Amino acid sequence: MAKKKMTVLDFQKFKDEGKKFSFVTAYDYTTASIINDSDVEVILVGDSLGMIMLGYDSTVPVTLEDVIHHAKPVVKGAPDTFIIGDMPFGTYNVSIEDAIRNANKLVKETGVDCIKLEGGVEMADTIRALVKAGINVMGHIGMTPQTATSFGGFKVQGGTPESARKLIEDAKALQEAGAFSIVVECVPSVVAEAMQKEVRVPILGIGAGPHVDCQVLVTQDLLGMYGDFKPKFVKHFANIREEMVKGLNLFHEESASGAFPTPEYSFNKAVEIPSVYGPGDTSK
Ligand code: KIV
Secondary structure, three states: OOOOOOOHHHHHHHHOOOOOEEEEOOOHHHHHHHHHOOOOOOOOOEHHHHHHEEEEOOOOOHHHHHHHHHHHHHHHHHOOOEEEOOOOOOOOOOOHHHHHHHHHHHHHHHOOOEEEOOOOOOHHHHHOOOOOOOOEEEEEOOHHHHHHHHHHHHOOOOOHHHHHHHHHHHHHHHHHOOEEEEEEEOHHHHOOOOOOOHOOEEEEEEEEOOOOOEEEHHHOOOOOOOOOOOOOOOOOOHHHHHHHHHHHHHHHHHHHHHOOOOOHOOOOOOOOOOOOOOOOOOOO
16 A cells, blocks of 8 residues: 655654654665655655765765756655755855755755755754745754765764754754754764754654654665665665675676576567578578
C-alpha cells in the first residue's frame, strides 16, 4: 500500500505525539522510487550530491542548477514522500532578495516541498523573509558542511558548554524566524537531547545521537555504497557496494565465457536472411 505523504504540519504533529521518523538523501529517479517504496517518510536532495554524485571533495562547488537537475527526477520518482531541496553555498548569502529569488526558482522548477539552508542566528532574517514569501524552510546547524573550513573541517560541534549553549540558542532563533524543523549535524548526544527538549520544532539529527525526533543519513552511506570514507556516525544497514561489485564481476565472467546471454535473454525468432549476393550467385 502506498504510504501517505507527510506535510509540513505532520513534522510538528509527529514531534508532539513522540512519533519518530526518518529521512535520507536521493539524487536520482531510481533511488527516489526505491525510497518511495520504503517506510522512510522524507527525502533530501542534498548538496551532498557534490560528493556522492559528482565526486567533489566538498559541497561548496555545488550550484543551484545542480540541485534543480537532481531534484526534478527525485520529485517524479517519489510522489508519496516529502521532499526537501537543499540551497547550495552562495545561493542565500548575498542578500535576502537573492535568497528568495533562488528559493522560488528551486521550488517552482522542481516541486520540492521545502528548502533547507545552513546557519544559525545569522540566518534568522533570511529565514523570516523566506517564510513570509511563502516558502517552507528547514534549518541546518551544528557541523555545517558548506562552511566547515571556518571551523577546521568536518568536526563535532558543541563540545564545550559555551558552544553547546550557542547551538541551542541558534536553534531557538531559527524556530522564532519560522523554520518548521531543524537539522543538527555532528554534535554530542547530550547537546541534541537538550535541544530537542528546549526547542518546540522537530530536531532532525545526523550524527547527533538517539534523542532527536528524526534520524537522518545519506542513502549511499547507510546502504554501504559510498566508498571514499565512512564517518563515525554512519552505520551500514546493507552492503550494496559489495553486492554491486559481485554482480558486475558475474556479468563480466559470463560475458567472457559466453554463458550469457542464453536463449532466455535473447530474441529467438527464426528469420530467413536474403543473401547480399542474390539468388544463385556463387561468385563469393
Ligand atoms: O546534503 C546533505 O546530505 C545534508 C545532510 C547531511 C543533512 O545536508
